Amino acid sequence: MLRFPRPLRPGDRIGVTSPSSGVPDSLKPRLDHAVGWLRERGYDVEVGQCMGQPSHVSGPVEERAAELNRMLLDPAIRAVVPPWGGETAIDLVDRIDWDALADAEPTWVVGFSDTTTWMLPLTLRLGWATLHGTNLMDTPYTAVEGIVHWTDVATASGPITQHATGVFGGNGYGDWEVDPADHAYRLDGEGTWEVHGGGGLDVTGRLVGGCIETASNLTGTPYGDVAGFGRDHADEGLIVYLEAAEDPALEICRNLHGLRLAGWFDDADAILIGRTSAPASGEFSQRDAVVDALGMLDLPIVFDVECGHVPPYLPLVNGALAHVTVSGDTRQITQELR
Missing domain, CATH: 3.50.30.60 (LD-carboxypeptidase A C-terminal domain-like)
Known part of the structure; x- marks a missing residue:
């Protein structure tokens, strides 16, 4: 059975973590701006510990997987939005707690590029609907005419054209x-x-x-x-x-x-x-x-x-x-x- 996360509402918590590439210090002001953009629209944003850029990934696979699992399983977190993709998120796919997630209420997951690597299996294995859209760092961009911003998709209660x-x-x-x-x-x-x-x-x-x-x-x-x-x-x-x-x-x-x-x-x-x-x-x-x-x-x-x-x-x-x-x-x- 397909399962769709309930629509986001102001006051909901959004989790930010980097399961693949982290954010360099030079772009932390952009990250802060993107987080602030969501907060200005009424969302409670929690920024995780796996966010830096010590290498091509934000941290050891054990830490990245643990933080992702925690956010996906926390009923208070209604969406998980990484800053962007990266290169090797495939290393944590088999560390996702699939059994626990099968019994959990689905959470919105938003992103594209390397985020696809772990986001798509949530749909294929668990029947969770997931949102292939802009990453967190792109979120402050104004939607172009004809396109709906990802936040409006996640808050929708009817058809989206x-x-x-x-x-x-x-x-x-x-x-x-x-x-x-x-x-x-x-x-x-x-x-x-x-x-x-x-x-x-x-x-x-x-x-x-x-x-x-x-x-x-x-x-x-x-x-x-x-x-x-x-x-x-x-x-x-x-x-x-x-x-x-x-x-x-x-x-x-x-x-x-x-x-x-x-x-x-x-x-x-x-x-x-x-x-x-x-x-x-x-x-x-x-x-x-x-x-x-x-x-x-x-x-x-x-x-x-x-x-x-x-x-x-x-x-x-x-x-x-x-x-x-x-x-x-x-x-x-x-x-x-x-």
């Missing part, structure tokens, strides 16, 4: 060391969702997905069974969304083939691919990588959805019942948290 923005930015950010309170994306690119091969799309299914580079390492383990999730929780079918962070196209192609062989698309009715700035491999593009690995599936593929590492960010809820429409000038997704 978003649509393509038509704009994007390569980096998109200001310099947080110079201006820790930066809140407006620099979006100087133009582009919108495109269905591979042309035409339109009108499909409904359960959302599931995340970052290709990190999620692909879960295949073949007890933590990445999308095929099982489809059988157990998605009578309506699946809408699988994926996004490349930074790996060259040929590496992404290999990863996507691995996801295909692991059954990730067995129950899919459509595939959404996030806009990416990841490099090509010579003349072999990121779009070529997707078509090479997934074009044989005879599924509609929608490119350049705002769910990747290129801002702005369209929050998607793993487990939500989604309706995606691409028709004429309409490029829209509606999510129901049920």
Whole structure:
């Protein structure tokens, strides 16, 4: 059974921890600003001990896992939001207290990139809905027209409709060391969702997905069974969304083939691919990588959805019942948290 965390309310506590990369001293003012942004909106924010940057991770795996487990199991903490992703959160996946969490009330988990590594298994193993959206450090940015801020998704009690923005930015950010309170994306690119091969799309299914580079390492383990999730929780079918962070196209192609062989698309009715700035491999593009690995599936593929590492960010809820429409000038997704 799918389980959705109750909507966030002012006064709820939000836990901040870094299960992967921590925050350097030079960016602590940005972290403080992001925490203050949430507090100004009425949330009680608890910042954990695993927040620094002694290495590529915020601390020993035992400490990171213990703090994450504590926050996920604390009934007073209604959301857990890391500052950002990182590189090797996979080292704590088997240290999560899965048995205790199976009996716990679900908590909102928010983030993307390496956060996918431990967030997606919460959905696949426990049926917890999880929120693939901006990390804490991105939270102060004003939502672009057409997109709902993650805090509004987590507080919603009805359907959430978003649509393509038509704009994007390569980096998109200001310099947080110079201006820790930066809140407006620099979006100087133009582009919108495109269905591979042309035409339109009108499909409904359960959302599931995340970052290709990190999620692909879960295949073949007890933590990445999308095929099982489809059988157990998605009578309506699946809408699988994926996004490349930074790996060259040929590496992404290999990863996507691995996801295909692991059954990730067995129950899919459509595939959404996030806009990416990841490099090509010579003349072999990121779009070529997707078509090479997934074009044989005879599924509609929608490119350049705002769910990747290129801002702005369209929050998607793993487990939500989604309706995606691409028709004429309409490029829209509606999510129901049920």
